[in-house]
Every structure is written in C-alpha cells, then in structure tokens.
Amino acid sequence: MTGPGRRVRAVRLGPRSVAALCLVSAVGVVAFGWPLLAGPGSGLAHAQDAPWLFAALLPLLLAVVVATIADRGLDAKAIAMLGVLAAAGAALRPLGAGTAGIEPMFFLMVLAGRVLGPGFGFTLGSVAMFASALLTGGVGPWMPFQMLSMGWVAMGAGLLPGPDRLRGRRELALLAGYGAVASVGYGLVMNLQGWPYLGGLASGVSFVPGDPLTANLARYAAYCLATSLGWDLPRAAVTVVLTLVLGAPVLKALRRATRRAAFEAPVAFEAPAGPPAGADGAPRPAGPAAGSTAAG
Numbered sequence: 001m002t003g004p005g006r007r008v009r010a011v012r013l014g015p016r017s018v019a020a021l022c023l024v025s026a027v028g029v030v031a032f033g034w035p036l037l038a039g040p041g042s043g044l045a046h047a048q049d050a051p052w053l054f055a056a057l058l059p060l061l062l063a064v065v066v067a068t069i070a071d072r073g074l075d076a077k078a079i080a081m082l083g084v085l086a087a088a089g090a091a092l093r094p095l096g097a098g099t100a101g102i103e104p105m106f107f108l109m110v111l112a113g114r115v116l117g118p119g120f121g122f123t124l125g126s127v128a129m130f131a132s133a134l135l136t137g138g139v140g141p142w143m144p145f146q147m148l149s150m151g152w153v154a155m156g157a158g159l160l161p162g163p164d165r166l167r168g169r170r171e172l173a174l175l176a177g178y179g180a181v182a183s184v185g186y187g188l189v190m191n192l193q194g195w196p197y198l199g200g201l202a203s204g205v206s207f208v209p210g211d212p213l214t215a216n217l218a219r220y221a222a223y224c225l226a227t228s229l230g231w232d233l234p235r236a237a238v239t240v241v242l243t244l245v246l247g248a249p250v251l252k253a254l255r256r257a258t259r260r261a262a263f264e265a266p267v268a269f270e271a272p273a274g275p276p277a278g279a280d281g282a283p284r285p286a287g288p289a290a291g292s293t294a295a296g
Contacts, residue, residue: 089128118158
C-alpha cells in the first residue's frame with residue numbers, strides 16, 4: 001500500500017546493528033575522554049592519536065552499514081540515499097562556514113536521522129562531516145572527532161520516541177527541541193578535542209593533568225561558558241528555526257523517498273508458471289516444435 005495513510009518506519013536496529021553502534025560509540029568515548037584520565041607526564045595529544053582514530057573509524061562505519069543491511073535486508077537504494085543526503089549535508093555546511101555558529105547542516109542531519117533511523121543516521125552524520133571537510137578544506141586532527149560527534153547527533157534523532165505515530169506539530173516540536181540540545185552538546189563534546197592542550201589559559205579554565213576528574217570537569221564547564229557558548233547557542237537557534245520552518249516539507253520528502261524505495265519490503269521469489277492448460281485441463285505443448293507438428 002502506498003496511499004497517504006501508510007506509515008513510513010525508520011530503519012530498525014537489529015542485534016548486529018546495536019553491537020556495531022555500541023562498539024564505535026565506545027571507541028569514540030575513549031578517544032574523547034582519555035586525556036582527562038591521563039597522568040601529568042603522558043605528553044600525548046589528539047594531534048597524534050587522530051590518524052589512528054580515523055583509521056579505526058572508517059571500518060567501524062562500514063561495519064555499522066553492513067550490520068544494518070544484514071539485520072534489515074537493505075539494498076543499494078539505501079546506500080544511494082545515504083550518498084545523496086551526505087552530499088546535501090556537505091553542501092549545506094559551507095553556507096554558514098561556522099560563522100557565529102550558523103551551521104544549517106545540523107537540521108538536515110536531525111531530520112534524516114529521524115526518518116532513516118539511528119544506525120544509518122550515525123553513518124550519515126559521519127560521512128556528511130567527512131565530505132564537508134574535504135569540500136571546505138577542513139581536514140585536520142579534529143576531523144575524526146567531528147565525524148563521531150555528528151554521527152551521534154543524527155543517531156540520537158533516530159532514537160527519539162514515536163517514529164511511527166508522532167506526526168505534525170508535535171513531531172516538529174520534538175525535533176526542534178532535540179536539535180537545540182544536540183547543537184549545544186556537539187560544541188561541548190568537540191571542546192574536549194582541543195581544550196586539554198590549550199596553553200596560556202587562566203588557571204580557573206585550564207586543564208591540569210593529573211588533577212581529580214571532578215576538578216578538571218569544573219574547569220571544563222567554566223571554559224565552555226566563557227568561550228564556546230557564543231557559537232553553540234546561535235547554532236541551536238538556527239537549527240530550531242530551520243526545523244520549524246522547513247521541517248514539515250523535508251520530512252515529507254524524506255518519507256516519500258523512503259516509502260518509494262521500500263527499504264523494508266520483503267523480497268520473495270516465486271517459481272515460474274507452467275505452460276497454459278488446454279480445454280480438457282491437460283497442459284498444452286509449447287514451442288515451435290509443437291506448432292509444426294499440429295500443422296503437419
């Protein structure tokens with residue numbers, strides 16, 4: 001059924017998808033958080049571990065896609081949609097170039113994650129950020145951390161409640177609220193990528209290797225309040241406005257494309273029909289040889 005009453009479901013998570021997402025998220029948490037637990041003499045920095053994280057992230061992203069395909073039976077149409085949406089997200093990012101937090105890419109990642117589900121949402125966010133880094137020349141040690149953070153943003157949208165029944169203004173309000181929280185959360189998480197290695201900061205906001213975790217977290221909160229909120233709050237405001245203004249037509253277009261692609265439609269193979277039966281119920285002979293015999 002393809003009528004207007006049909007519900008388009010987000011792509012569901014199976015056991016393989018859950019395991020793959022938990023693995024890649026655990027790697028991301030360790031990559032972001034280990035400096036907070038490092039000793040004062042570690043002398044390590046994200047600039048050195050980022051290449052290793054990027055090398056581990058790509059096969060893990062592929063594992064998420066493969067696991068989702070194995071669980072849900074998805075095909076090349078889903079991969080094609082991911083490519084199109086990743087290209088659209090990469091094209092949106094330079095429009096604001098991060099100036100004063102104006103990043104329209106976020107609202108599309110939230111809406112696409114809502115429609116496509118958490119597994120493909122995570123992969124979409126990561127791939128879109130990778131493509132945008134290549135497009136804008138933003139390749140650096142921060143890139144794999146941006147990929148992880150944007151993947152979490154889109155994955156969280158796919159985990160929001162009511163993907164089958166919640167529609168209209170209530171859904172837009174839910175997505176706008178989530179987009180605001182996720183936009184601020186993205187900035188807070190990304191600060192961990194560079195904050196432990198910034199020199200020349202005041203003692204109340206600087207990272208002190210070897211100090212208790214609670215003391216460093218308090219300094220980190222003060223650092224975020226003093227620096228990044230000037231970008232995070234405008235990013236959240238732009239995401240909310242775009243979601244409320246453009247969310248309905250974008251969600252409708254995404255769901256229409258998902259419905260026509262029929263990602264979750266079961267595939268069945270039927271045996272070919274036999275030769276047509278004659279008037280007496282016996283099968284008729286088929287082929288040119290039978291015709292020539294009847295003519296003779």
